[in-house]
Amino acid sequence: MKIDVLTIFPDLFEAVLKWGVISRAIESGLIEFGAVDLRDFTDDRHRTTDDYPFGGGGGLVMKAGPILRAVDALRANGPVPYVIYTSPQGEIFDNTKARELSRKERLLFICGRYEGIDERVMSIVDEELSIGDFVLSGGEIPVLLMVEAISRFVPGVVGDMESVVNDSFYRDLLDHPHYTRPRNIRGLEVPDVLLSGDHEKIEIFRRKKSLERTMERRPDIFLKHELDLYDKKAILSLFEELRKNVE
Numbered sequence: 001m002k003i004d005v006l007t008i009f010p011d012l013f014e015a016v017l018k019w020g021v022i023s024r025a026i027e028s029g030l031i032e033f034g035a036v037d038l039r040d041f042t043d044d045r046h047r048t049t050d051d052y053p054f055g056g057g058g059g060l061v062m063k064a065g066p067i068l069r070a071v072d073a074l075r076a077n078g079p080v081p082y083v084i085y086t087s088p089q090g091e092i093f094d095n096t097k098a099r100e101l102s103r104k105e106r107l108l109f110i111c112g113r114y115e116g117i118d119e120r121v122m123s124i125v126d127e128e129l130s131i132g133d134f135v136l137s138g139g140e141i142p143v144l145l146m147v148e149a150i151s152r153f154v155p156g157v158v159g160d161m162e163s164v165v166n167d168s169f170y171r172d173l174l175d176h177p178h179y180t181r182p183r184n185i186r187g188l189e190v191p192d193v194l195l196s197g198d199h200e201k202i203e204i205f206r207r208k209k210s211l212e213r214t215m216e217r218r219p220d221i222f223l224k225h226e227l228d229l230y231d232k233k234a235i236l237s238l239f240e241e242l243r244k245n246v247e
Contacts, residue, residue: 001030001031001032001102001104001105001106001107001151001154002031002032002033002034002078002079002081002105002106002107003031003032003033003034003106003107003108003109003147003150004033004034004035004036004074004081004106004107004108004109005033005034005035005036005108005109005111005140005143005147006036006038006067006070006071006074006108006109006110006111007035007036007037007038007111007138007139007140007143008037008038008039008049008111008113009111009138009140010035010036010037011035012035012140013033013035013140013144014035016144017033021148021151021152021157021158022147022148022151022157024157025151025154025156025157028156030154030155030156030157031151031154031157033147036070036074038066038067038070039066040070041065041066041067041069041070041073042063042065042066043065043066048063049062049063049066049113050062050063050113050114051063053115057115058115059114059115060114060115061114061115061116061117061118062112062113062114062116062117062118062121063118064117064118064120064121067110067117067118067121068120068121068124071083071108071110071124074108078106079105079106080106081106081107081108082101082104082106082107082108082126082127083108083110083124083125083126083127084101084107084108084109084110084125084126084127084128084129084146085109085110085112085117085121085122085125085127085128085129085139086109086110086111086112086128086129086130086131086139086142086143086146087112087116087128087129087130087139088130088133088134088135089128089130090127090128090129090130091127091128091129091130092129092130092131092132093129093130093131093142093145093146093149095149095172096172097129098146098149098150098152098153099153101146101150102150102151102152102153102154107150109139109143109146109147110125110139111138111139111140111143112138112139113137113138113139129142129146130142131145131146172221172224172225172226173210173211173213173214173221173222173225174210174213174214174217174218174221175210175213176205176206176207176209176210176213177209179191179194183195191205193205203230204230204233204234204237205237207230207231207233207234208234208235208237208238210234211231211234211235211238212238
């Protein structure tokens with residue numbers, strides 16, 4: 001997969017992507033990443049990327065010209081990218097969207113700044129995405145977040161795909177609790193079922209905890225979740241526990 005980011009702060013990406021899973025994916029060639037400096041596509045000696053809005057008002061707007069020229073140049077070099085603009089007005093980015101975008105051959109993110117971008121740029125944007133109902137100074141941090149989430153679904157990026165499958169939201173549920181050694185710390189024990197070696201009981205236990213967390217913390221997600229066989233077994237186990245407590 002190839003990922004390009006159009007930004008006025010390319011060094012920010014170079015610093016962050018030197019570490020962790022994405023760094024290894026880039027080194028191994030699983031992901032090709034490019035931070036493109038928007039200022040390289042300006043047409044004045046001051047390398048201006050923003051200007052005052054027509055009609056007045058506060059703030060500055062990113063100019064259409066440099067963005068359109070940059071996108072044209074990137075489209076001419078390699079596969080045509082799927083263009084994403086990050087803004088508070090976009091669809092909320094989530095795990096399902098990350099999985100969907102990981103199947104694209106090439107992505108191009110446009111990082112906005114100031115009051116946003118000239119609306120005419122939207123004519124070449126395929127999708128507008130947001131990471132939540134709040135405002136940041138620019139799109140760089142949201143793009144970093146999205147690139148991290150998307151990259152995890154690219155085959156080979158995460159060595160143990162099972163860890164991706166078991167992450168929160170992969171099955172549209174919150175994750176179950178995790179434990180590691182020692183078995184006892186300060187009187188707190190690891191649940192016996194996790195030491196039983198019975199894989200079906202362990203899966204039901206984990207699914208039960210996952211369902212409990214989701215119902216308690218994110219009922220909106222639970223209501224959209226389609227129950228599978230292990231979910232149903234987990235709910236039966238919860239029912240049995242509830243009945244025993246009542247008795």
